[in-house]
Amino acid sequence: METVTSDVVKEPPGSAEAASAGSAPRVYKPEMPLGWWLRQRHYFLYIVREFTALPLALWLLWLLFEIQRASTGPKGYYPPESAAFVVFSVIVLGFALYHSYTFLSLAGVIINIKLLDKPIPSRVIVLSQFAAWFVASVVIAAVLIGFAR
């Protein structure tokens, strides 16, 4: 035997559109709840990925400001060395690495290149992106260390 229970839930966000004479039937238009990005792990990671760009942008703005200050020469130039700033920089580095990792991992989906009329496997494209990232990082590090000496 089947049983039925009426289980009224909290009214979801949304609105009912009343029908006017001769128009389409009335429908209920749901709205996205504010916490939609907490409903699924995939959505949460997406928001984290997007959010990482914000502190990264702030840090880069600071870098531009420092470069501008340093343009007048080393005299009177004191870059911030406080523990709080170092911690912030390390956190931003983590965000930058995460953002770069997600961006390069998705490159295999986006880039569609053919070699000898055959598409290059996305795995090869992703690996080549990471290799290029590694090489670019080594070159930049070498230039910076070279200048520092």
Place this chain on the structure above:
Amino acid sequence: MAEKRITIRTTRFDPDKDKAPRLQSYDIPFADESMVVLDALNHIKAHVDGSLSYRWSCRMGICGSCGMMVNGIPKLTCNAFLRDYWPRSITVEPLSNFPIVRDLVIDMEDFMHKLKSIKPWIIRKQEYPLGAGEHRQTMDQIDEFRQFSECINCMLCYAACPVYGLNNEFLGPAATALARRYNLDSRDQGIKERLPVIADAEGVWECSFVGECSVVCPKGVDPAKAIQQTKLDTTMRFVLPYGNRDE
């Protein structure tokens, strides 16, 4: 031995009576391991409550009619087995991000309009007479677009897309995937007719690559891939001197 049972909670909404949707629970027999959520809904409609409204047709994952939210995930209910949920209850709701007409039935007008806007058919500048024979294609040419042609317009990707949920003007995953399907078809010459729609601000550029559309697709289509590749293609057409060539 006690009869195996399962609780199905479904959205109920009567536009003539209700201000907002509500959930109603049905406790029904789980008689057969091969039962799917659609079977449960059919059981409720046949034996418990004939007023329950929902769409379905083929019952074999081809027509794309029976897409609903099953425990919060967009699924074809003909392909969601009760055994994967039992003994937990199952909550069946209408596809997210669409207006609700009644119970589990959504208003798909917006999607149909978007689908039509990308002209999902082969466009030729000049049709050959039938006597000239067929437009031949190699297997490689077919492989270019084959996966995008698997779309069954079930709209699960729209229900999974928070970008569409936040902005209904967004062209969306399935329509873009189908636009790409025809743009990649060697027989088609209609890309310039589709560009104003797909390259619009509410077209591919609205997508921020959540990627969930490709995760929920029951046919293995990758709409996120179609959108990102279209972004790259349209950019190349704009940037490269020969990119906007007549095709």
